[in-house]
Amino acid sequence: MDIDKISEEDQKNIISKVFEVLKTMASKPSGFIGLCILVFHILLASLSPYLAPYDYKAIDPSLMLQAPSSEYWFGTDSLGRDVFTRTIMGGRTALTITFFGSLIALLWGGLLGIFCGLVGGKIDDVVMRVVDAFLSIPWILAMLLIVSLLGTSTEVLIPALGFFYGKGIVRVARAATHDVIAKDFIVSARARGHSNMSIIWNEIIPNVRDAILVEGAMRWSWMLLGFSSLSFLGFGVSPPTPDWGLMISNARGLMSFAYWAVIAPVVGLSSLIIGINLTADAFAKALGIDRSTKAPV
Amino acid sequence: MSEIIQKVKNLSIGFRSKKGEEILILRNISTSIKKGETVGIVGESGSGKSTLALAMMGYVKQGLYTTEGECLFYHSNLLKMSNRDLEKIRGRKIAMIPQNAGQSLTPNLKIGYQIDEALKLHTNLSKIDRDNRISELLNKVRLPSPETIALRYPHELSGGQQQRVAVAMALAGNPELLLLDEPTTGLDVTTQAHVLELLNFIAKDTGTSMVYVSHDLGAIAQVSDRIIVMYSGEIVLEGPSRSILKKPIHPYTYGLLKSIPKLSLAGLPESMPGSQPQPGTVLKGCSFFDRCNLRENKCKNNSPQLEYINDLETSVRCFNYKSLKDKNHISSPISKNETSIKENEILNLTDLSISYAKQKLIDQILNKTVDTNPTVKDINININKGETIALVGESGSGKSTILKSIAGLLKTKDGKIRFEKDRDLSSDLKKRNPSDLRAIQLIFQNPDESLNPNHNVEEILSQPLKLYFGLSGEKLKKNIIELLEKVRLGEFYMSRYPRQLSGGEKQRVAVARAFAAKPDIILCDEVTSALDVSVQAAVLNLLQKLKDDFGTTYIFVSHDLAVVRAISDRVAVLYQGRLCEIGPSKNVYQFPSHPYTEVLLGAVLEPDPDIKPKLVAEDIVEEKPPEQGCSFQGRCSRILGDKCKKETPPWQITKSGNAIKCHININDLEKLQS
Numbered sequence: 001m002d003i004d005k006i007s008e009e010d011q012k013n014i015i016s017k018v019f020e021v022l023k024t025m026a027s028k029p030s031g032f033i034g035l036c037i038l039v040f041h042i043l044l045a046s047l048s049p050y051l052a053p054y055d056y057k058a059i060d061p062s063l064m065l066q067a068p069s070s071e072y073w074f075g076t077d078s079l080g081r082d083v084f085t086r087t088i089m090g091g092r093t094a095l096t097i098t099f100f101g102s103l104i105a106l107l108w109g110g111l112l113g114i115f116c117g118l119v120g121g122k123i124d125d126v127v128m129r130v131v132d133a134f135l136s137i138p139w140i141l142a143m144l145l146i147v148s149l150l151g152t153s154t155e156v157l158i159p160a161l162g163f164f165y166g167k168g169i170v171r172v173a174r175a176a177t178h179d180v181i182a183k184d185f186i187v188s189a190r191a192r193g194h195s196n197m198s199i200i201w202n203e204i205i206p207n208v209r210d211a212i213l214v215e216g217a218m219r220w221s222w223m224l225l226g227f228s229s230l231s232f233l234g235f236g237v238s239p240p241t242p243d244w245g246l247m248i249s250n251a252r253g254l255m256s257f258a259y260w261a262v263i264a265p266v267v268g269l270s271s272l273i274i275g276i277n278l279t280a281d282a283f284a285k286a287l288g289i290d291r292s293t294k295a296p297v
Numbered sequence: 298m299s300e301i302i303q304k305v306k307n308l309s310i311g312f313r314s315k316k317g318e319e320i321l322i323l324r325n326i327s328t329s330i331k332k333g334e335t336v337g338i339v340g341e342s343g344s345g346k347s348t349l350a351l352a353m354m355g356y357v358k359q360g361l362y363t364t365e366g367e368c369l370f371y372h373s374n375l376l377k378m379s380n381r382d383l384e385k386i387r388g389r390k391i392a393m394i395p396q397n398a399g400q401s402l403t404p405n406l407k408i409g410y411q412i413d414e415a416l417k418l419h420t421n422l423s424k425i426d427r428d429n430r431i432s433e434l435l436n437k438v439r440l441p442s443p444e445t446i447a448l449r450y451p452h453e454l455s456g457g458q459q460q461r462v463a464v465a466m467a468l469a470g471n472p473e474l475l476l477l478d479e480p481t482t483g484l485d486v487t488t489q490a491h492v493l494e495l496l497n498f499i500a501k502d503t504g505t506s507m508v509y510v511s512h513d514l515g516a517i518a519q520v521s522d523r524i525i526v527m528y529s530g531e532i533v534l535e536g537p538s539r540s541i542l543k544k545p546i547h548p549y550t551y552g553l554l555k556s557i558p559k560l561s562l563a564g565l566p567e568s569m570p571g572s573q574p575q576p577g578t579v580l581k582g583c584s585f586f587d588r589c590n591l592r593e594n595k596c597k598n599n600s601p602q603l604e605y606i607n608d609l610e611t612s613v614r615c616f617n618y619k620s621l622k623d624k625n626h627i628s629s630p631i632s633k634n635e636t637s638i639k640e641n642e643i644l645n646l647t648d649l650s651i652s653y654a655k656q657k658l659i660d661q662i663l664n665k666t667v668d669t670n671p672t673v674k675d676i677n678i679n680i681n682k683g684e685t686i687a688l689v690g691e692s693g694s695g696k697s698t699i700l701k702s703i704a705g706l707l708k709t710k711d712g713k714i715r716f717e718k719d720r721d722l723s724s725d726l727k728k729r730n731p732s733d734l735r736a737i738q739l740i741f742q743n744p745d746e747s748l749n750p751n752h753n754v755e756e757i758l759s760q761p762l763k764l765y766f767g768l769s770g771e772k773l774k775k776n777i778i779e780l781l782e783k784v785r786l787g788e789f790y791m792s793r794y795p796r797q798l799s800g801g802e803k804q805r806v807a808v809a810r811a812f813a814a815k816p817d818i819i820l821c822d823e824v825t826s827a828l829d830v831s832v833q834a835a836v837l838n839l840l841q842k843l844k845d846d847f848g849t850t851y852i853f854v855s856h857d858l859a860v861v862r863a864i865s866d867r868v869a870v871l872y873q874g875r876l877c878e879i880g881p882s883k884n885v886y887q888f889p890s891h892p893y894t895e896v897l898l899g900a901v902l903e904p905d906p907d908i909k910p911k912l913v914a915e916d917i918v919e920e921k922p923p924e925q926g927c928s929f930q931g932r933c934s935r936i937l938g939d940k941c942k943k944e945t946p947p948w949q950i951t952k953s954g955n956a957i958k959c960h961i962n963i964n965d966l967e968k969l970q971s
Contacts, residue, residue, distance in 0.1 A: 184747035190726065191704045192761055192814070193734035202760065206751035 024286035025279070031286070034278025041091055041272045048089045054082040056089050057240040065258045075260035077251055086242035087264040091272060093237050094244065097157050098223040104162025105169055105223070106216040112166075113173025113212075114204055118181055118196060124174075131170050139164040140229065147235045157236070161227060165219045172215045176208035210287040217280035221273045228269055244269040302473055302506055303330040303353055303391075308366035310348055310357060320577035322348050322361060324530045330474065335500050335507040337521030337538065339514055341829040342800070343573055345530040350476050350510045352376065354391045355383050370474070389419045392472035396479040398463035402451040408435075409447025412466050419470030434465040437502075439495060457488035461495065468499070475507045481516055485691040486856060490900040490910040493519045512829060514557060515902030518542055519910070526550050529573050529584040532603060536611030539906050544609060546618040548589045556834035558863035560901050563883060565841055565863050568834035572799045583615070591617040641682040642718055643850055644703070644818060649676040649712035651695070651702050651874075670924055671710050673698050673874035682817075685844065685851040687865035687882070689858060689897065695874030696854045700820045703852065704739050705729055717817075735765045738811040742823035744803035748795040754781070754806055755791040761813040780809040783846075784839060801832035805839065812843060818850045825860055837864050858901050862886055870894045872929050873922035880955020889966035891957045893929045927960065935961060935969060 025031040044051075063080035066072055074083035116124040143160060150156045180186065181204070189199050230236035231245030239246065244265035251261035305328050311321035323345045330336050330353075340346045351358065352368050355375030367374040370386060378386075387393075395401045403411060409431050416427045435443030438461040451459060460480060467475055477496070481489040497520055500507055511517050517524060517538070524541040526534040526549065534547040545551045552569035559566075571588035574580060582597040583589070589596065595616055603612045609622075652671035673695040680686055688696040701707040703714060705726035714722040716733060723729055738761075741747035748757055758777045762768045768776055778788045784805040795803055804824065811819050821840070825833040841864060844851060855861050861868055862882060869879040870891060878891040885894060892913075899911035913934050922928050926942040933941065937960055946960045959966065 184741040184743065185749045187706060188739060188741065188747055188810075189760070191706055191734075191737075191739050192764060193726065193729070193731060194760070194764060198764075202752075202756075203749055206749065 021283070021286045025282040028282060028285070030278050031282025034275050034280075034282055037271055037275025038279050041095065041275060044088055045092045045095050048092065052082075052085040052089060054085045056081065056085050056242050058082075065254065065261070067258075068260050074264045075258070077247070077261045078254060078258070083247075083261055083264050086247060087244075087268050090242045090244040090247055090265055091268055093241060094224055094227050094231070094269075095272070097154060098161065098220060098227050100158045101161035101165065101223050101227075102216055102220040104159060105166035105219055106212065107166075108162070109166030109169025110173045110208075110212045110216075111200075113170040113175075114177045114200055114208060115196075116170070117174040117177025118200060118204065128170075128174070131167050134164075134167050139226070143226075143230060144233070144235055147230070152235060152238055157227070157230075161223055165223045165226070169212065169215055169219060173208060173212050176211040177204055180204055180207045214280060214284040214287065217276065217283055221276035221280065224269075224273055224276065299332040299334075301329045302332050302371060303508075304369040305329065305349070305353065306367050306369065308349075308352060308368060309364045310345075310352060310361050311364050312361050314577060318577065319364065321364065322530055322576055323352070325366070326532055327366075328525060328532065328535065330506050330508060332473070332506055333500075333504045334523060335509060335521045337509045337511065337517035337524045338527060339511060339517050339524060340527035341512060341573055341831065343529075343576070344527040346510045346512075346527050347478055349527070350478055350508055353474070353508060354387055354393060354476055388415065388472070389470040390472055391474045391476065392467035392470060393476045393478070394460075394463050394467045394480050396482055398459040398480075399451065399456060401463060402459060404451055406450075407447065408449055408451065408454070408462055412447070412462070412469055415466050415469040430469075434468055435462075437468065437499070438462070438465045440465075455488075456484050457492060460484060460488075460492055464492075464495070464499070468503070468505075471503075472505060475505050477507060477509045479511050480509075482511065482513070486858070486902075487691065487896055487900040487912075489516065490519075490902065490912055493902070494910070494912060496520055513902070514542070514553065514830070514904035518904045518906050519902055526553075530576065531584060531614065532612070533585065533614045534611065535603070536609060540609045540611050542904055542906060544611075544622065546606070546609065546611065546621045547585075547613050547615050548591050548617075548621065549585050551621055552588070552590070553831055554904060556831045557904055558834070558837070558857075558859040559903060560859050560862055560886065560898070561903075563862060565838050566834045568838050569831040570835065572801065572832070585615075591615075591620060593617065642679055643682040643716070644680040644852075645713075645715040645718075646676050646678045646680075646699075646703075647713045647715065649699065649702070649714065650674045650710040651698050651707060652710040670922060671874070672922075673702075674922070676712070676874075676876060678869060678876075678879065680818075680850060680852065682850055683844075683848045684867060685853055685865045686867045686869060687853040687855060687861040688869050688871055689855060689861050690871035691856060691897075693873065694871040696871050697822055698874065699871075700739075700822055700852065700854050703818075704737060704820055705734075731765065735761075735814045736817040737820065738814050738816040738818070739820045739822065740804075740807050740811050740824045743827045744800065744807050745795070745827075747807050748803055750795055753792055753794050754786075754798075757795075757806060758810055758813055761810060765814050776813070780813055783812065783843065784809040799832075800828050801835060804828060804832075804836050808836070808839065808843070812847070812849075815847075816849060818852065821851055821853045821855075823855055824853075826855065826857065833860070840864065858886075858897055859903075870897070875922060875928035876958060877929060878955060878957045880951075880953070884951065884953040884955040887953070888970040889951060889957065889963055890970065891929070891959055892933045892935045892961075892966075895970060896932070896934075927958075935966075937961065 026035055058081060060080035063076045065078055066076040068075040072082050072084065074087060077083055112127065116127050143164065146160045147156065186199065186203055189203050227236055228245035231243045232249040234249065237243035237246055247265040248262055251258065255262050305326055308323055308326040309321055310323040311319050314320050326349060338346045338349060348358065348361070355368065355378055357363060357376065363376050368376050370391065375383065375386070412431050412434060413427055416422060416430055422430060431447055432443040435446055440446045440458060440461050454462065481492050484492060493516060496507070499505065509517060509520050521538045523536065524538045525532055526541065526547065528549050534541060534545070534550050541550065542554065545554050555567045556569050557566060569588060574584055574587070582599055583601055586592055586596050593616070601614050601616050603614045605612045650671045651673040676699060678686070688699060690696050698707060702709050702724060705722065705724065709724040714724070716722050716736070720733065722733060755777055758780055759773055762773055762776050777791060781788060781790055786802065786805055798806065825836050828836060837860065840851065843849065853861065853865055865882045867880065868882045868885040870877045870885065870893060872893045877893045878885060886898065890898070896913045899913050902910055915932060923930055926944060927933070927946045930936060930941045940960050946958050948956050948958050949963050950956050951963055957963065
């Protein structure tokens, strides 16, 4: 092993480290495909207003349920709107809301889990039982309750989704912390008299960060599915904003003769979820062989 | 001579790195094992000794492959054999005893059932015969009442008993060759001596050949007829154990033997600088070149071949072995500065008791103590400034427990910890003030665990500097560089992560971190037991040097009496959380001593085939200290009867000034032990 070479690698800044992780992820076919799908969706979501050939809310009864043609690539829906336009824009809301939702889930779930893992004792017991209690409530019922009380605005959806998807992260973060706090370097920091905050920040987070990030990436895809289910049930995005869940719900009844109005959003939604899942998997593998566990040779 | 049963021919084993280079773990090994012979393979971690032993049973770890050569068991090459053929040999002809028997036994199956499984696989005995054989095997490994042991689960046995069961299982198939991979490394000194004695007996009794892999020359010296010394994947010295240990003609073995602390010698052993080359380093010359005292220009570019020397019956891989031939390796060790320690108390433990039992809520409210028999009890020790006091005992003796409570990591039940005469240290870490926290620092056993793997050396060392002295920027950096120089590491180590450091370097960083706080007392918890011998000597020397420079007080916990002898001024011997004996180290190592100290001293393994351990007491493990009487009553071979069982023994002071807690009169003890 060339020690000096590896030291240089470690001195690279954070950007090149991220780049290196991305490179490792892309080196496996599954990771490469996942990344491609994810990047494609993100680009599509951000550029779709400029790419869309028609207005997404332009209703024209004369164009009702047209089959795909050179003019309307994916056909039109029951209100005569262009399915292609609505499909490429249908991921925008879902992606944004779930992205910020998972960030919130990561933050509160991760920090609470680490805190409980470190402190232990009665506080840990109480918090974990409360988390368990919440885990036993079907989230969709709770979400429906929240949404019907507070409305379906973004300010309600993001924290609510973040809360319900963070519960699982609490457990993961707590377990990862338990692995770390048994190590002597935590005992050493305690014996020196560092505060809990300082121990969490300096000693624990660097060692559990990877596990929590991967868990967060997985939650993102679950949350996306959850959010689309809400839209499907009519509690997510309000019409006429295009959304896959909503589109599937609207076109579902006409599926037997206007299949195109269903297929396009289904493909959009499932490909994004597959993309995120593959990326999260590759991310986990890339981090797993990186950093502390990397073999010296 | 007797028949050769295992022959290794030009064996090279390696792996392919990510870049596609072939990296060799074993390089061109040739050796053979005769029937009935015990061969010890010794080397530092990473020298390839375990890989060689595994290859001898036809096993190559995943990721590794044989690049050249063969392993012949009688005349069949094990490395080319199909799995099906290997199954017929493994267990029946060649058996293996792993390092950690506790992990190699299935936890949810009874001992008897597990041995029965091995018997079913390797023999054609009927059920009744197998049952008899199980008793016979358990008897052979000297387990008490085999019938009851057979019905127990692995966790109900002690470490030594588990290891014996592993031996019994290995013997089930009547193997001709037994491979032992560090079989006693995790065991207590006394248990280790007993297991080695058992292995010796089995080798003689059954005529089984043994290959004994260990880093511990002391253990190897007790069992082997022949020793192979490995370094960096090569055999550097091979020959009869007596000539290897008495006349080590390879500079590595010579240095290794010098760096082992010995009971008979006070003072620190000489250390061997440097470390083994990493696998994959391209070497033109001798692999030991960097660390060798005898190196010449020739050694840099020419690799020495194994050369057989007739009069010593030894093969050596060195150009200059002749200059070592007549040298005596047991020279006087580096003498410590025997500074007379002034009566200047820095830490005082008064009636310290520590209990792991949890108080029930109701008892907490009523302020009632329930545990009348705490883990650690009645510890009274005065520690003077600048002294090194060692706490010695087997596992479960409470030595680390005492250390933790001094550090404030464990609440005490009773008693006081007084610091610098006037301040009582709270047993609650949060109630201690920052200067008291700074004054007491800890160094841990395993540097892999005590350094945060995601921090580089700079970050690790800046933690205490920021916390206690509020340093930042240039000043912080300057201090870190100074610290690194103190532990003899260069500035360029700052950007390295723990995984890029060797074991010794990691422990140096841990030492530097402790010294960063400018402490008055450093608590050392088995700081050298995870290190290789040559590194251990270097760390001990470093600790002594730092102590001379800064006047730090060490409280040194260890199970290794030879290490303790080397570094400490005073020794306290603990059994089951009770003090047995305390006194200046040179007195503790002489008789009369407490019967428990006698047991410990007798079990120390010296790297000398002529010094056999004296096994005074049985290695029974007691789970709880006795409610009354002497703590050592259960294992004492000199027990007086009811008096020892009922009355707490008094402290007696010997002529030389050490205190012994025993009912037997000092003069009688002296007569008994001489």
